[in-house]
Amino acid sequence: MKFDDGDEASFFKILRYDSRDYLQLPSVFAIKYLEKGNNKKQKFYLKTKFAGKKWSVRYEKINDEYYFKDGWLKFMKDNRLQTGDFLVFSLLSPPQNSIFQVIFYAPNGCFKPPINSSGKVKEERTRNKALESAKSFKSDNPFYSVTIKVSYLREWGLYVPKEFLRRYLLSDGEKFVNCVLEVSNGGKWGPIKCRDCKTCGKLFGGNWKKFRDENHLDVGDVCVLELMNETNKVLKVTIFRALLKSI
Template sequence: MPPHRNPRHFVRFITSDQTSLKIPKQFIKDNRNQILLNPVLLIVSDDKVWPVGWTVTGDGKVWLQKGWLEFSEYYYLKFGHMLRFKHLGKSISHVKIFNPRYEEVCKFRPDIPESSKQIVEYQPDSRCFSVTVRDSYLQSSWLYVPVKFCRRYLTGYNKRAKCVLETSHGGRWGEVDCMVFESFGKLCGQNWKKFSDENRLGVGDVCECELISAVEKVMKVTISKA
C-alpha cells in the first residue's frame, strides 16, 4: 500500500540564501486551481500575514518569488531552517518555521489563549513596546503587555501592581491594574476600561507604550488609529 499523502501540507528546507521558494509539484497538482487563481497569503505563527507573488517558469514549476526575499530576511531564514506549510484554502497557507534542530522559531506559548494572539513589538531592555488592539481585548477590557516588560518595570517579583497611564495629550489615568502571568502580562481593571472607553480604542488601533517614570510607574500611551 502506498504511503498516505496529505495534499494540504508540504515541507521545505532552506538550502541557501534564497530569493524564491519552489512549491512542490504534487502540491500544485492537487491544488492548482486554488493556488494559481488567487493572491498568495502566508499566515505565520506570530499572526502576521504576508502577501507573496508566485511565478511559473518555462518548465511549469511554480515559485514564490515577489516578496519572498523580504519574508526571508524578516524571519532570518538561514541554511537548515525548515518551513511547514498547511494549506487553508484558496492560496492561503499557515507557515511554521523551525530551526535546524526542529524547534519552532516563531510561535506563541500554548498557555496563551488562541483569541489573544497579538502583534507586539518589544525589544529586550527597552522601555517601550507597541501592541495592536484586538477584539478580545475590547470584549474583556484588557491589553496585552510583554511579560519581560511587566516584571522588569512594573510588577517585579509580584503578580500584580498598579501603574499610571498618560496620553500624549496630557490626560492621566491612575491606579490601572497590571497583572503578570507565566508568559504574558496585561493591563486591566476599571481604570483601564475607562481609559479604553474615553480614548475610543478600536480593533486595529496601535498603542505605543513608553515608561517615563520607573519610580511612579508612569507610562505614556500614544494611540495610532487604525
C-alpha cells in the first residue's frame, strides 16, 4: 500500500468506560488501511511526539470488529490516559511495519502532553509530594486516604478500607449503603452506592462517575475521605493532585 500526499490515514477515539485492555477501532479505517488478505493478526507500534520509545500492540479482527489488544493497557498506563481523553491516531508507515503517532487531548479539550523519560522523574516526584501532603492531613473525624489507580477511574469504583466500612458506614448485616461525597467548595454528589465486597468496600455507580469526572480525578491523585456525618453517611473529600491540571 502506498501513502500518497494528502492521504490522511488517521482516526480519533474518545476513551470510554470499557477502554481497558483493548481499544475498538473504526471499521472503515481498519478495512481500508489495516486488513491484509487473510492475515487477521498483526503487531503495530504506537508512539507519541516527544517520547523516545514505542509501544507494541496486537491488532485483531473478531466478528467483523477490529481491536488493539495486547499492549494497549500498558500504553494507557504509561501515558496516564483516562476516561474521556480524546486520542488522534495517525498511521506513519505501511502496514507491514506500521507505526501510529498518537496525540492526546484531555476531557476539558486541552492538549495533554505525553510522558517522556525526564517527565516520568518529575511526575514521580510530584506524586510523592501528593502522598506526603496527604500524610500530613489531620482531623478529629474518622478518615482514610486512597491513591487513585486506573481501575478506580473505570467501572470498578473507589476503594474503601474494610475496617472503615464496617465501623462507620454499614450496620450489622447490611451489604449496601448510600453515601454522599462533598468537597470544600460545597459541591455534593449523592446518593453514591457503597458495597461490601468481602475484602474491602467500594463506592460505585452513576453518581460516583459524576464525582470522578467533575472533579477531574487522575491516576496518582490522593483522596482523603473524612466522615462528616455518620447518620447521613456524608464524606468530605480532600484531593491532593499528583499533577497540575488546567481545569
